[in-house]
Each structure stands twice: as structure tokens, then as C-alpha cells.
Amino acid sequence: MTRTLPVIATTAALLLTCTVAAGSAASAAPAPARTGNPGSGQYVRKAPTAHPLVIAHRGASGYRPEHTTAAYELAVAMGADYIEPDLVMTRDGVLVDRHEPEISGTTDVADHPEFADRKTTKVLDGVATTGWFTEDFTLAELKTLRAKERLPQIRQENTLYDGRYTVPTFAEVLALREKLSREYGRPVGIIPEIKHSTYFHARGLDPEAALMKLVRQYSLNRADAPLWVQSFELTNLVALRDKFGYRAHEVFLASGSGAPYDLQSSGDPRTYADLLTPKGLRGLARTVDGIGPDKDLVVARRANGSLGAPTGLVAAAHAAGLVVTPYTFRAENTFLPTDYRVGSNPADFGRAVDEDVAFMRAGVDGLFCDQPDICVTARKEFLGRD
Secondary structure: OOOEOOOEOOOOOOOEOOEEOOOOEEOOOOOOOOOOOOOOOOOOOOOOOOOOEEEEEOOOOOOOOOOOHHHHHHHHHOOOOEEEOEEEEOOOOOEEEOOOOEOOOOEOHHHOHHHHHHOEEEEEOOEEEEEOEHHHOOHHHHOOOOEOOOOOOOOHHHHHHOOOOOOOEHHHHHHHHHHHHHHHOOOOEEOOEEOOHHHHHOOOOOHHHHHHHHHHHOOOOOOOOOEEEEEOOOHHHHHHHHOOOOOOEEEEEEOOOOOOHHHHHHOOOOOHHHHOOHHHHHHHOOOOOEEEEEHHHOEEEOOOOOEEEEOOHHHHHHHOOOEEOOEOEOOEHHHOOHHHOOOOOOOOEOOHHHHHHHHHHOOOEEEEEOOHHHHHHHHHHHHOOO
């Protein structure tokens, strides 16, 4: 998720200021300044900077198991501007940091015989999914588990850190953000994603209310906060503004196919493709500040898997006043366009710097990166800095 974001900077056109640790380069954040009343659609956005943000996707997840304190700490040390936690909920209503409510791939829950009877099959956004789910655990129970690498075949080195970290709460990540900002002498931004809001509401849980409580507790409910909330659903982003009085920034995430589950389940026929048309983007701009599309929606791939030409989405989004932060930029061959791969091993690193630069040249305001140091290097090259 990214485009040329109005980063944490100290100019009149920016909401935030931040210094890239590697090279002390001033970086840009995805926040166009907004004025007006939340939910009114009467926002005035100021132009983003020319410095694309580096957003640490689940932390430095290319080097440490995702969504762990170690992954976030390493990401900031590498120069990331923002860290990205994914938020799901426990049975007792606590926001915790996991990619999905089903946790067999990211924790050692299967190794805990005391939880064997909690393995079950549920319908998650219309798909039957078998495993262990966070909403079936209290926070105290979840804290007995340990995180593990989700892609061990691709990221075997990350498995060295399996079992060393607990599942953090959102409150713990917010506190870590404050600590890292003090340690590095620059504002570290945070861009949480609310996962499967419709699913959790159907189970009597309210992730938006829980998020707002913490946003207020950490004094982040303000227009200039280094905070963006994102979701693949739209209803909850509207509710944050209209129901809860959320004042910071929002990103609507968009898949390359399908439709937001909240719209689908309510009978709304709009798909992600519909919402990313010029008309759809203008509608989104009444509520959100940016879009986070699948990167193939920004620069298409050819039939042979090689990198093609920009699609025009960035220009259309900017015309609507939205920043663009595509996902996900990863260094391993298996994730790269075919013409950016090096060798035949899918786990080896390819020409990731070149891919990152290509997207920056396409005008994005930021990149969601599994290896933040590589994106920092690409940004220096893009900006013509040594």
C-alpha cells in the first residue's frame, strides 16, 4: 500500500516529519493534510511530497517472523518510516497483532495439547477455514503461544527465531512505536490494518471501538498524527469517522479481484474494480485519504509474468486527492516479476531494488516492504542520493 505520501515532514504541505535513519534523508509520509468535518466529504488535501514512504509490512518480515516486536525493531533500525500491525481480536475483546484470526501458520498453537480441542472449521469471509482462531482464546491464553515464521520454505533463516516472541497486543505495539521514536529521534509512524471487521462483528466483537479506545489513550486521534488505519472493507472506515469521530488518516485496501466482504455480504454489488474507477475513487475520497492496491493494479504484469507498464491508477487516484501505497514488495524471486528474478531458486533474492525504483517512478507515495532496507536503498537511488 503506497504512493508518494505526505510523510512526517516539517514543510507546510506535510502532516508529519521524519528522518530516514540510513543517510538522514528527510522522508515523506502518506498523509495529505485534510481540513473539514470527518465524514462530510469536504476535505481539502495538500499535495504529497516527492519522497515515497517506506512502510515495514508486518515489520521487517523478510528477516524476522512477522508481527513480532523483533520485526518492528529491526524495521525501524533499517530506516522504515512506518510499521504495520494487522489487528484481530481475542475472546475477551483485546486487539492483538496477527495476520489472520486463524493462527496455526503464525504460532505454535498446534504444539499445545491443552488447546487441541479448539481446532475447528469456520467460514471466514465466505471461505471454510480450519484451524485455531484468536476469538476462541483469552489474551492470557494467547500469551502462552509463541510466534513462528509463516513462510518457512522461502524464509528458512527466519525460523531461527521461531518460539522466541509472544503475540503482541496492539497496545504493546503502540508503546513500542513511542519507544522507538524516542530512541531514533524521529517520529515512527504506525499503519494498523483492521482484519475481517464484518467477521468479528458477527461474533459480538467490535474492533473499531477497541481501536478508538487505544488511539485516544495514546493521543493519536488528531489530523497530524503519524497514524493511518487501513482495511479491505469500507463500512468500518466510514464508521470510524462518522460514529467514533476518528480524526487521523485512512487507507482503503484493494485486492486485484473480488469485492469487499462487507459490501458483498450486504448485497452491495460494487467490486474492488468498481471502487478503483475514477468515479469510484472520487467516492472513496469522501471518506479515506489513500488507497492501498495490489501492486499489479499499479504496474501490470505481462502474460509471461514480466513487468509491464503503469496502468494509470496512480494518476487517477492523485486526481481524486488520494495517496497510493501499493503492496507487497518482497525481495525473493518467487514474488518478483519474471524479468527481475536472478537464478532459479525461488528463495534467492532477485532485482528487488530495481522493481522498487520502477514503482517509485510510476508515482507511488510509498511501498509496503518485507525488507525495508532494500526499499530504503531504492528510495536513495530514486532520489539520486548516494
